[in-house]
Amino acid sequence: MNSVAIIFALFVAFLWGIAPLVHKVLLSEMSFKTVLVISSFTYFICTILFALYYRNDLIADSKRVTTQHILVIAAVAITTGFIANLIYFMVLKGNKSYIVSALIYASPIFTLIGGIWLLKEKFTKFSLLGVLFIVAGVVFIAIGDRSDSFVSLRD
Numbered sequence: 001m002n003s004v005a006i007i008f009a010l011f012v013a014f015l016w017g018i019a020p021l022v023h024k025v026l027l028s029e030m031s032f033k034t035v036l037v038i039s040s041f042t043y044f045i046c047t048i049l050f051a052l053y054y055r056n057d058l059i060a061d062s063k064r065v066t067t068q069h070i071l072v073i074a075a076v077a078i079t080t081g082f083i084a085n086l087i088y089f090m091v092l093k094g095n096k097s098y099i100v101s102a103l104i105y106a107s108p109i110f111t112l113i114g115g116i117w118l119l120k121e122k123f124t125k126f127s128l129l130g131v132l133f134i135v136a137g138v139v140f141i142a143i144g145d146r147s148d149s150f151v152s153l154r155d
Contacts, residue, residue: 016105020097022124085140091116102141108134 001009026035051058092100112131116122 017101020092020101023092024097027089027093032086032093036085036089040082099141102138106134106138 012117023035078096096155106133112127116123
């Protein structure tokens with residue numbers, strides 16, 4: 001991975017790292033439903049503007065898009081976009097942001113397993129070790145704060 005890609009990936013990690021903090025403050029002032037709807041609407045507007053800017057690329061791609069592509073993209077958007085965000089806001093509302101964030105960003109575990117199993121990707125000892133460190137870190141964060149129990153997922 002080149003250094004520019006690493007810097008951009010770390011910038012994304014920074015943005016995603018501060019998002020739970022901002023969301024936690026907002027959730028102390030309003031319902032998770034309101035935060036979810038406003039966030040989703042804003043994302044929708046940004047997507048429309050993005051589509052308008054890249055309309056020529058989208059038109060060119062439209063010739064290759066099949067019904068199966070649309071169904072897969074829709075299923076992923078519903079599950080990883082809407083449902084995952086809904087659960088995220090519900091859990092974040094009553095729990096510590098750093099614990100929720102650590103658990104949510106343990107996704108490399110599942111990415112590694114899926115990459116090996118579904119995409120037949122090869123992994124190195126270092127990548128496996130890195131994922132094991134992530135798992136250990138998430139476990140340490142979660143059990144290190146055992147005095148707090150997760151609260152109800154209802155508003």
